[in-house]
Amino acid sequence: xKTIDLGKRTLRRRDMLALMGGAAxxxxxxLPAWAQEAKKGGVLKVAAPANPxxxxxxxxxxxxxxxxxxxxxxxxxxWDYETLKPKPGMAKWSFPDPxxxxxxxxxxxxxxDGTPMDAEAVKFNLDRNRTDQRSNIKPDLxxxxxxxxxxxxxxxxxxxxxxxxxxxILSDRAGMMVSPTNIxxxxxxxxxxxxxxxxxxxxxxxxxxxxxxxRHADYWRPGRPYLDGIEFNIITENAxxxxxxxxxxxxxAFALPARLKPVIERAKNLTTVSSPTLxxxxxxxxxxxxxxDNLKVRQAINFALDRDAFVKATLxxxxxxxxxxxxxxxxxxxxxxxxxxxxxxxxxxxxxxEAGYKDGLELTIGGYTDQDSVRRGEVIQDQLGKAGIRVKxxxxxxxxxxxxxxxxxxxxxxxxxxxxxxxxxxxxxxxGFDKDAYYNAGRTADPELSKLIKESRVSxxxxxxxxxxxxxxxxxxxxxxxxxxxxxxELDALSEKVKGFKPNLLGKPKFENISLG
Amino acid sequence: MIAAPSSGVNLxxxxxxxxxxxxxxxxxxxxxxxxxTFIVFGLLKxxxxxxxxxxxxxNASDQRIAEIRELYGLNQPFLLQYGSWLWKxxxxxxxxxxxxxxxxxxxxxxxxPHTLLIVALAxxxxxxIGIPLGIAAATKPGSWIDSIVMAIASLGVAVPxxxxxxxxxxxxxxxxxxxPATGAASLMKDPWAALSHAILPxxxxxSGGIAEVARQLRSSLVEILSSxxxxxxxxKGLPPSSILWRHGLKNVSxxxxxxxSLLANRMLAATVVVxxxxxxxxxxxLIVNAAMHRDFPVVQGVVFAMVLIVVTLxxxxxxxxxVLDPRISS
Numbered sequence: 001x002k003t004i005d006l007g008k009r010t011l012r013r014r015d016m017l018a019l020m021g022g023a024a025x026x027x028x029x030x031l032p033a034w035a036q037e038a039k040k041g042g043v044l045k046v047a048a049p050a051n052p053x054x055x056x057x058x059x060x061x062x063x064x065x066x067x068x069x070x071x072x073x074x075x076x077x078x079w080d081y082e083t084l085k086p087k088p089g090m091a092k093w094s095f096p097d098p099x100x101x102x103x104x105x106x107x108x109x110x111x112x113d114g115t116p117m118d119a120e121a122v123k124f125n126l127d128r129n130r131t132d133q134r135s136n137i138k139p140d141l142x143x144x145x146x147x148x149x150x151x152x153x154x155x156x157x158x159x160x161x162x163x164x165x166x167x168x169i170l171s172d173r174a175g176m177m178v179s180p181t182n183i184x185x186x187x188x189x190x191x192x193x194x195x196x197x198x199x200x201x202x203x204x205x206x207x208x209x210x211x212x213x214x215r216h217a218d219y220w221r222p223g224r225p226y227l228d229g230i231e232f233n234i235i236t237e238n239a240x241x242x243x244x245x246x247x248x249x250x251x252x253a254f255a256l257p258a259r260l261k262p263v264i265e266r267a268k269n270l271t272t273v274s275s276p277t278l279x280x281x282x283x284x285x286x287x288x289x290x291x292x293d294n295l296k297v298r299q300a301i302n303f304a305l306d307r308d309a310f311v312k313a314t315l316x317x318x319x320x321x322x323x324x325x326x327x328x329x330x331x332x333x334x335x336x337x338x339x340x341x342x343x344x345x346x347x348x349x350x351x352x353x354e355a356g357y358k359d360g361l362e363l364t365i366g367g368y369t370d371q372d373s374v375r376r377g378e379v380i381q382d383q384l385g386k387a388g389i390r391v392k393x394x395x396x397x398x399x400x401x402x403x404x405x406x407x408x409x410x411x412x413x414x415x416x417x418x419x420x421x422x423x424x425x426x427x428x429x430x431x432g433f434d435k436d437a438y439y440n441a442g443r444t445a446d447p448e449l450s451k452l453i454k455e456s457r458v459s460x461x462x463x464x465x466x467x468x469x470x471x472x473x474x475x476x477x478x479x480x481x482x483x484x485x486x487x488x489x490e491l492d493a494l495s496e497k498v499k500g501f502k503p504n505l506l507g508k509p510k511f512e513n514i515s516l517g
Numbered sequence: 518m519i520a521a522p523s524s525g526v527n528l529x530x531x532x533x534x535x536x537x538x539x540x541x542x543x544x545x546x547x548x549x550x551x552x553x554t555f556i557v558f559g560l561l562k563x564x565x566x567x568x569x570x571x572x573x574x575x576n577a578s579d580q581r582i583a584e585i586r587e588l589y590g591l592n593q594p595f596l597l598q599y600g601s602w603l604w605k606x607x608x609x610x611x612x613x614x615x616x617x618x619x620x621x622x623x624x625x626x627x628x629x630p631h632t633l634l635i636v637a638l639a640x641x642x643x644x645x646i647g648i649p650l651g652i653a654a655a656t657k658p659g660s661w662i663d664s665i666v667m668a669i670a671s672l673g674v675a676v677p678x679x680x681x682x683x684x685x686x687x688x689x690x691x692x693x694x695x696x697p698a699t700g701a702a703s704l705m706k707d708p709w710a711a712l713s714h715a716i717l718p719x720x721x722x723x724s725g726g727i728a729e730v731a732r733q734l735r736s737s738l739v740e741i742l743s744s745x746x747x748x749x750x751x752x753k754g755l756p757p758s759s760i761l762w763r764h765g766l767k768n769v770s771x772x773x774x775x776x777x778s779l780l781a782n783r784m785l786a787a788t789v790v791v792x793x794x795x796x797x798x799x800x801x802x803l804i805v806n807a808a809m810h811r812d813f814p815v816v817q818g819v820v821f822a823m824v825l826i827v828v829t830l831x832x833x834x835x836x837x838x839x840v841l842d843p844r845i846s847s
Contacts, residue, residue, distance in 0.1 A: 021539075047713075050842060051617060051806065052617070052681050053574070053617065054574075054618065055617055060574065061571065061572060061573060061577075063572070095736065106550070120651075133584075133588065134588070136572075136573060136574040136581065137574075137575075138581075141582070189618070191617065191618040192617070192618055192619060205617075205619075206798065207614065207617050207619045207803075208624075208626055208628075208798050208802050208803060208806055209627070209798035210798075233699075233700065233796070234798075235699060235796040236793075236806070237793050237794070240698075240699055240793065240794060240795070241699075241796070242693065243686055243690070243698045243699060243798060244698055244699040244700070245689045246691055246698070247686075247694070247697065247699070248694075248699055248700035249698060249700060250567045250699075320799055330637055376787075396564075397809050398809075399567070399570060399571055399809060399810055399811060400564060402570070403567050403570045406581065407567070407570060407579070408579075420685075435595020436577060436578075436579070438577045438578050438582075447846065
């Protein structure tokens with residue numbers, strides 16, 4: 001048993017990089033040998049946790065799709081694994097002025113069907129993502145006014161307003177380039193016949209069973225990919241997924257719950273990978289109406305929660321207590337507001353009394369039915385109960401309960417759920433806290449907050465942006481607009497022959513570095 | 518109308534009375550299918566949650582969700598939605614999954630064989646093990662064999678099959694590495710792999726069946742063997758084995774058939790859980806996933822197929838009843 005635990009790092013990223021630079025240090029830390037020469041060939045068998053919603057990046061919707069989509073689609077922009085800082089992918093970008101973004105595409109990239117991945121193709125994709133009736137990602141590109149071909153390998157975007165979140169957005173669905181030839185030929189039938197420019201090309205997809213991809217011979221990055229193919233066996237029950245790896249039918253299972261860690265460790269010949277992610281388990285609050293329109297009640301909830309105990313009890317310690325919607329390793333983390341709500345049930349009671357609830361109050365809360373969600377709910381119920389907040393649970397499937405909370409019905413005061421994270425923090429705050437945002441159940445927002453969210457997209461300089469995010473986080477935390485609980489670590493089980501796997505902060509595995517030893 | 522009587526090997530399976538029964542049963546199946554799909558459709562629409570939210574994706578906005586409803590016809594009146602599904606289904610088009618866009622017929626054609634294989638195997642196991650146990654217990658009622666068999670039977674009924682499934686995996690797959698822990702294979706393409714994948718789930722599924730077959734067989738056989746008719750046979754000097762096989766078992770065969778047919782229906786339902794434990798891409802997994810996301814064309818398609826199977830099974834049972842006991846057909 002070998003453990004790669006990137007979770008307990010108190011190291012800063014540059015320290016990590018310095019460590020990784022030395023081969024000796026790599027060996028000493030027991031890190032995988034991604035620095036060494038990787039062997040080519042072989043088919044990786046992966047237990048995937050969910051059937052994709054679609055294999056067309058524009059029409060799909062589930063956050064679990066990405067790991068599969070990335071095998072077939074390369075993105076215009078990519079990111080740094082540890083910090084999610086954007087870096088060039090198939091294109092380099094620049095902002096000659098705040099309302100113009102220029103994309104310079106690398107030469108010689110071809111889609112799986114031979115269509116050149118050039119300026120025309122990029123324009124086609126961006127226009128489709130922006131305007132197609134079936135596109136789910138129109139809001140991502142709402143700041144784009146027009147996309148012009150300004151050279152065989154250059155596209156210039158004219159923006160309605162400055163938007164420096166665009167590089168990160170183009171590392172997500174909006175930046176996954178699909179073959180225009182394929183889209184034109186298929187019309188509305190694009191969901192199941194993907195053609196991209198990624199390292200592997202599509203072979204077959206049987207719903208809820210299997211997805212197979214195989215090497216794209218003309219892949220643009222020399223020497224890549226290492227694997228001849230990947231077979232995703234879709235197993236939604238995560239204990240079953242892990243058993244399939246223990247039994248040797250799959251080589252890898254990802255996105256496992258923390259409670260399975262002892263099982264992985266007990267198994268011989270398995271490697272455990274755990275690493276921080278942006279996945280934030282939190283209480284969503286509907287603060288548009290009583291009683292949560294009262295700041296003191298919202299603050300009381302935040303004081304009542306014991307986040308350290310929560311991480312121990314529900315994540316077996318495999319997580320980071322959450323003080324805001326970004327983890328401490330993130331470049332936009334504001335440490336000044338991190339200590340605002342220490343665990344203090346007495347303070348919570350006092351705030352409730354001030355708010356007029358001397359004898360405590362009862363809140364309705366929505367939750368899901370899976371084992372992990374139920375356990376989280378129990379811990380929250382207990383912690384809030386000690387501060388005099390009695391919660392009344394309604395449980396159901398994710399689709400059912402989250403729609404009741406976020407969509408038109410507006411049931412429940414609270415929802416125990418999670419924020420899965422986005423490549424750019426402005427997406428996180430825009431989608432979760434802005435006025436009329438879907439994940440802001442009350443649909444109300446302080447105009448100052450809305451203004452800052454826009455402002456966070458003006459500067460290209462990360463330090464300047466971090467300053468704006470600091471202000472945003474101050475508003476969300478001071479006003480207790482949510483009750484973040486914990487950042488869940490990613491937990492993966494790998495068979496020993498899987499080499500070179502690197503987890504990322506987004507918590508959605510990429511397979512580009514993997515080889516089979 | 519009637520096929521020429523065959524040379525009398527098996528009476529004639531399809532005399533006119535029987536054909537009439539078959540025809541009537543098939544006609545009865547139509548309202549059953551319509552009613553069951555209608556009820557399921559209604560349930561899906563009654564419970565909160567909406568496929569439009571799933572379809573709109575992670576970055577959904579209220580506006581986008583409304584747009585999706587429009588795009589997929591989800592805002593049409595309930596009866597119109599059901600009606601258009603039924604109309605298409607009557608023309609052999611089971612539509613596509615709203616979420617993944619796979620044709621429902623394709624999904625069913627792929628999933629059904631996996632489910633049928635484990636149910637058939639489980640049924641076979643239940644009979645192969647249950648019948649000898651039942652006979653052993655019935656021929657020596659009150660003996661230690663009887664006690665043991667009845668203890669096994671009680672245990673078999675009490676043990677939940679998903680738990681047994683996990684134990685079987687832990688022992689046969691993870692410890693001994695004899696059989697695969699998860700998945701399924703096509704019986705057509707690779708019969709051996711298909712069987713090796715199906716053995717453990719079938720065993721897990723069969724445990725209750727073994728118990729039931731043994732118990733039912735024992736009680737009805739005990740009743741027959743202690744009847745006056747059998748006493749007469751003993752008096753006539755027939756050997757016990759001949760009494761058991763020619764008179765005893767023949768008399769309980771109708772009971773056994775009832776048990777088997779009920780069992781088959783129940784096992785089909787139980788696959789929902791067992792398939793999850795073994796990650797078998799069968800009908801159970803298909804309908805659970807679809808129901809979770811309110812993907813109603815898939816749910817409807819699966820219900821449609823399952824009702825068809827159950828109706829067919831019941832029809833076959835009825836036919837066999839009248840073959841085994843000619844009094845029934847009149």
